[in-house]
Amino acid sequence: MLMILYNVSMNKTGLQYLLESRVEDMLSHYLDDEASSEEMQLLCLRVLQSITYDLDKPKYIHNLITAIPIEKIEIMTSAKRSDISNAAKQVIKYLRHSQKITK
Numbered sequence: 605m606l607m608i609l610y611n612v613s614m615n616k617t618g619l620q621y622l623l624e625s626r627v628e629d630m631l632s633h634y635l636d637d638e639a640s641s642e643e644m645q646l647l648c649l650r651v652l653q654s655i656t657y658d659l660d661k662p663k664y665i666h667n668l669i670t671a672i673p674i675e676k677i678e679i680m681t682s683a684k685r686s687d688i689s690n691a692a693k694q695v696i697k698y699l700r701h702s703q704k705i706t707k
Contacts, residue, residue, distance in 0.1 A: 606634075606647035613654040622655060623664045628671035635672060642685055649680065649691035656698035662706040665699070674699055 609627060612618035631648045634640050640648075652672070659665055677699075680692035 606651055610647070610651050610654055613651060619655060626667060627651070627655065628668045632671040635676065642688060645680065646688050646691060649688065649695055652695045653691055653698065656695055656702060659698065659702045660705050665702045665706055669699065
């Protein structure tokens with residue numbers, strides 16, 4: 605399911621649909637679930653990477669940061685798996701860049 609969301613996010617119309625559908629609420633649920641595997645965390649981060657890349661709409665940025673606080677993602681930057689850590693760092697970079705643009 606997460607890979608489908610990732611693939612949908614690659615298309616401009618699909619990305620818009622995901623943002624309007626508040627995909628961040630579903631991603632937040634998976635990231636909060638302690639039963640989620642590392643692979644699930646990585647897939648969630650990959651979807652976040654895709655939807656936060658070049659994001660410039662304040663409404664969506666606010667929704668994302670509200671549903672998934674940057675602090676939660678920062679914790680993931682110290683994951684043992686480098687792919688999880690790197691993906692988390694990339695998401696934070698994109699979110700901070702988006703916040704600067706919208707100010």
